[in-house]
Amino acid sequence: MDEEVDFDVIIIGCGMAGMACAAQLLKEGVEGDRILVVDRGEPIGAKNLSGGILWGRELDELEDIFPNWEMDNPGIERYINHKKIGFLSSEDAFIMEGKFASWDGIGGTEEPSMRTGWSVLRAKTDSWFAEKLEEAGVFIMPGIKIDQLHIDGLDHTSYTARDLTSPADDAGKGAAQKWRIDNADPEIINAIREGRICGIVQDGEVMTSNVVVIAEGSNSILTRSYAFDSMLHAQSRHGIILGVKEVIHLGEDVINSRFGCFSGDDERPPSGMAMEAALAIYDDMAEKAWAEYPVTAGQVPRAGGWLYTNRDTLSIGVVIQLDSLPSGIHTYDMLEAYKSHPAIAPLISGGETVEYGAHLVPEYGLNRMPDRLVRDGAVVIGDAAGLVYSNGAVIQGQNYSIHSGKLAAKVIAKCIESGDFSKKSLGQYKKDLDASYVMRDLKRFKTTAKFLADDANYTWVPKFMGKMFNRVVREIGEEKITVEKQALRLRKEMRRKDKKTKKGMGLLNLLRLGMMGRKL
């Protein structure tokens, strides 16, 4: 082992992935004072934001470092035993809900009894994780932004961080995009893209390590800069989702009574509700925008909305597929329209907004993951690696991050023993990831990205679902007809309304949607 290096491992980013990696390294026997975690937030967690529900019991394995995390972590707000998914259109809300005794995790149920989801507020969760890591001896440095990675044999002053991701002055549009670094000396470019990574550079100061773990999150500047990901990807909005969120204070009692939540006991945090819906509520806004800005006329904003209960606040927000956003609609107005929908407004009424925020979600799945996750001396984990999966009914991201962090740590621990930090031996991490449920999920559901990007789910589908349910359950003195007949009649009516719906609800399109939908 090289005794010269400052640390065995430097982890960039103390989110779910980074903290899990550090904790697992400790578990594998790496000394705490050989691990450095840096984060640009001060205090830790200040830059971190999620929807946010943490799904899965990934943290159980890290119980040694994070004892009693479910009860003691102040950012773990409520466990979820009540889930709703549905469709909102301008007129209707059609929402399915389930309340599951097995999700209470107190036994006596036919289904596996466990609590598997928690509403989380990341600024609080992550500072607690960092505190526990610090207690276990890990070096935590908040308020540190990493400008450059230290590359063996390359003088970091020979290029500046800004060059790596800034467009060149002679940059063209679209595919011909050219970056400032492209104009640099080929030797420097080659070292940046292929050299051995052996530390970090911050404010001109170098700190060296055997391995650098890049856990920088969805806005993955370093991953792009150091050519884990192609720079042609760097500026693509495809498959990227913007979450815009508010935290609204309502008080614990109001939440308990309004959402029918249990108030918690010695062994369990309070219970809570998680709701997600596909939105077809932007018709009016879109029509107006299309008329005013013909450049993106006809582009349907594809968005989903969510509402989660925290202990005494609600997390409410919309996720917007950025490649679908037409000119003329502000993203924050989309959140406001969602908040004022008749099905949502009463749920948040009387509340006081205490925080507003936004964050990107790399939901491109396998279609656009970084080209490589491992280089000589470095690995990429979590959101930076694009490990997010959603099909509308389940949304996975934070648990994938934790899992990837743990897998990387196990491999790194072995590399520390053998003293070999080449991309070949670190590459075992990619193999383990491929064999894990994370990549298997992503592979199995590769087509869901396409399904979620289908306009139908944000136009006629929510409307059809709302109208259908309305007609089937209402009693307005009309003669009853069978559900099948009703569906056919409604389709006919809706197709008559406009050309787009006519095409969208055509047989071939229905078949195509059905084929994708059954693979969810």
Added chain:
Amino acid sequence: MSEKTKLGLFEYDVKNGLGLISYNVDEHEHAHIIVDTKKCGDCDSMMCVWGCPAQCYMFRDVGLDEMKFQYEDCVECGTCFLMCTDGALSWNHPRGGFGITYAYG
């Protein structure tokens, strides 16, 4: 910076929400986003304006003739960089200790 924006359905001022976040704003010479507004003049789609959740970009949407950008309210999401089609944007995270501080997240 608190123009009220009239929208199709309602009046809403995003700056009210932004007022709830605490920022440690860095000096101008260290601005984390630099916009070459000369390149913005011919832009029809103005996707940065529509995408930005913090109204950091203002242009024809509020009746201005040229792009007006300020980084102070930025929530550091990175949307504008993905949205710009004219290579007008240089994006980086703020220096350590500067920028947004979420209390909830």
